[in-house]
Amino acid sequence: MIRSEKTRQLIIEKTASIFNKKGFTGTYLSDLTAATGLTKGSIYGNFKDKNEVAVEAFKYNYRFQTAQIVSKIDTQNHAVDKLLTFLNHYKTEFKPIFNNGGCAILNTAVDTDDGNDLLNKEVVKTIYNWHQKIVSILTEGIHKKELQTINIDEFSYRMIALIEGSILLAKTLNKPEILLNNIDFLVEEIQSIKQE
Numbered sequence: 001m002i003r004s005e006k007t008r009q010l011i012i013e014k015t016a017s018i019f020n021k022k023g024f025t026g027t028y029l030s031d032l033t034a035a036t037g038l039t040k041g042s043i044y045g046n047f048k049d050k051n052e053v054a055v056e057a058f059k060y061n062y063r064f065q066t067a068q069i070v071s072k073i074d075t076q077n078h079a080v081d082k083l084l085t086f087l088n089h090y091k092t093e094f095k096p097i098f099n100n101g102g103c104a105i106l107n108t109a110v111d112t113d114d115g116n117d118l119l120n121k122e123v124v125k126t127i128y129n130w131h132q133k134i135v136s137i138l139t140e141g142i143h144k145k146e147l148q149t150i151n152i153d154e155f156s157y158r159m160i161a162l163i164e165g166s167i168l169l170a171k172t173l174n175k176p177e178i179l180l181n182n183i184d185f186l187v188e189e190i191q192s193i194k195q196e
Contacts, residue, residue: 004045004046007038007042007046008046008047008056010036010038011032011036011038011043011046011047011053012053012056012057012060013060014035014036015027015031015032015035015036015053015057016057016058016060016061016064017061017100017101018031018032018035018057019053019054019057019058019061019108020057020058020061020100020101020102020104020107020108021100021101021107022101023107023108023110023111024050024051024054024108024111024112024116024119025111027050027054029043029050032050032053051116051118051119054116054119055118055119055122058104058108058119058122058123059122061100061104062104062105062126065097065103065104066130068089068093069086069089070133072085072086072088072089073085073086073133073137078141078144078146079137079138079140079141079142079144079146079147080141080146080147080190080191080194082137082141083134083137083138083141083190084187084190086134086137087163087183087186087187087190088183090163090167090179090183091179091180091183094167094170094176094179094180095176097167098170098171098176102167102168102171103164103167105123105126105127105130105164106164106167106168108122108123109123109127127160130160131156131157131160134155134156134159134160135152135153135156138150138152138155138156139152145195146194146195147193147194147195148193148194148195150193155189155193159186162182162185162186163179163182163183163186165182166178166179166182166183167179
C-alpha cells in the first residue's frame with residue numbers, strides 16, 4: 001500500500017462504526033477528524049467528500065459482517081446445514097452486531113432511502129447479493145434433492161425480511177429474544193422443507 005492507500009484505509013476503518021451508529025446525516029466532519037486524528041485536509045485529500053467516505057465505510061461494514069457468515073457457510077456441504085449455519089450466526093453474534101450499531105444494511109437503507117442515491121445503490125446491491133446467496137443455497141439443495149421444491153425467491157426474501165426486521169425490533173426495544181425467537185421460527189421453516 002502506498003501512503004495514501006494506508007491513510008484511506010485508516011479513515012475507513014476508524015469511521016465505519018461511526019457511520020453505522022450515527023448515519024450519514026448524523027455523522028459530521030468533526031466526528032471523522034476525532035476518530036482518525038487527522039485534519040479535514042487529510043480526510044478530503046484522500047476522499048472527494050463525506051459521501052465517498054460513507055460509501056467506503058458501508059462497504060467495509062458489510063464486508064466485515066459478511067466475511068464471518070460466508071466463511072462459516074463454506075464449511076458446510078448440505079443446503080440445510082448452510083442455512084442453519086447462516087441463521088446460527090445471527091443467534092450467536094447478535095451482541096457484536098448490536099454493539100456496532102446494528103446491521104449496516106438496515107441502518108444505511110433507512111438512512112438513505114429518500115435522498116442519498118449513491119449510498120442507496122450500494123445498499124440495494126448488497127441486498128441483492130444476500131438474496132442471491134440464499135437463492136443459490138436453496139437452488140442447490142432442491143437440485144440435490146435435499147430440499148422440497150418451494151418458491152425460492154419468496155422464501156429468500158422472507159428470510160431476509162425476518163432477520164432484518166427482528167434485528168430492528170430487538171435492538172430498538174432492547175429485547176434480543178425477538179431476534180432469537182424469530183431465528184428459531186426460521187429454523188423450523190427450514191426443517192419443514194427438508195427432504196426426508
